[in-house]
Amino acid sequence: DGGITQSPKYLFRKEGQNVTLSCEQNLNHDAMYWYRQDPGQGLRLIYYSQIVNDFQKGDIAEGYSVSREKKESFPLTVTSAQKNPTAFYLCASSMSGFRETQYFGPGTRLLVL
């Protein structure tokens, strides 16, 4: 059963804490992406990776970090530097780059305690 999985579904962060959101895909896609979704706004790109061991900042990378050590995995860390982290986080993947169709995971809802 191919697809993109994200965990956890809900995540709670205490002030000053770093938290990591998981994203895994078994579609054999080269490119992976992280988006943030806020009410009333379109999806905004946080980070993207078009190949293993390489990633680039998107439009709103400040306060976030990523790694791409394996093709299947693209975890996102929300650091304490991100002052407004409450949002719905979506991971996506595509066959290669941005000119390909992107498919999304189920999302992680991050809430601040």
Next chain:
Amino acid sequence: GENVGLHLPTLSVQEGDNSIINCAYSNSASDYFIWYKQESGKGPQFIIDIRSNMDKRQGQRVTVLLNKTVKHLSLQIAATQPGDSAVYFCAENSPGGYKYIFGTGTRLKVLA
């Protein structure tokens, strides 16, 4: 849904009627477009796509129309069902563009 706009434009249709959802895209150079469906608390689901060398593309119960002259995209859903209730948004991509631009979406409510 908690993860999408609370004040999105809403389209209410009777079950069995056809629905038309519109999207004005921003970049005249965009040449690839996707419609996504997002149910409450879930990730966006690919519905249908279209490239700029086409004006119309049909899928199962869905049709996408592209009017490049006025930068307008529409999604038509035939015989709307309760399971079609969701937020629908479009995405555009342009040559040389490094990212997709996503619309904010329209909420579709299907009335029984």
